[in-house]
Amino acid sequence: MSKLKLHGTGDSKLMRRLTRIWLVAATGLLLSAGTVLAQDAQTPPADPGSAMSRGGHHHGMPSADDQLKHLTTKLNLSDDQQAKVKPILEEQHNQMEQLRADNSTSRQDRWKKMREIRENSDNQIKSVLNDDQKKQFDQMREEQRSRMKERMGAHSGADAPPAQ
Structure with a gap:
């Protein structure tokens, strides 16, 4: 039984670590997308001529x-x-x-x-x-x-x- 609990605890730690990595990656992606959108909003449209x-x-x-x-x-x-x-x-x-x-x-x-x-x-x-x-x-x-x-x-x- 103890072996099963250790294995379950390891999976739980792994899941928390993967969740943190995923959250950090998603946050980074959102921040970079916000920066790109802000730059696009500030870029004037091309000169028609x-x-x-x-x-x-x-x-x-x-x-x-x-x-x-x-x-x-x-x-x-x-x-x-x-x-x-x-x-x-x-x-x-x-x-x-x-x-x-x-x-x-x-x-x-x-x-x-x-x-x-x-x-x-x-x-x-x-x-x-x-x-x-x-x-x-x-x-x-x-x-x-x-x-x-x-x-x-x-x-x-x-x-x-x-x-x-």
Whole structure:
């Protein structure tokens, strides 16, 4: 009988030790999870424009460099033309970013201002292009407008521009 009691006592000690180990491990896990959650709560959301500035696809505007590469490929821009177009695209990008960040303006007014910025930039870019490039540029813009209308028809969401 005494042998049985000793064995039972050993099992009881082992069970208490395992329970303590389990409690310490569970407590450590909960504490580390709390730390991770606190860090996530303090981390600001990613900048919406950042994906585009790295060349990714996003509803925002591509970086000036990405736009320049695209125009250079599509229009076969010379080095001189690239040097003239780049500051136009950079200024357009900066103006668009500032406008997107301005929440004091209504969405309709922002869309209107974005169109004005785009038209102004397009006119400046076209002044650098030869006649053939201007035709290609106009065709590119028309295709972009068509694609945008298709997307807006498919998505009647909050980001759609107001009806004209």
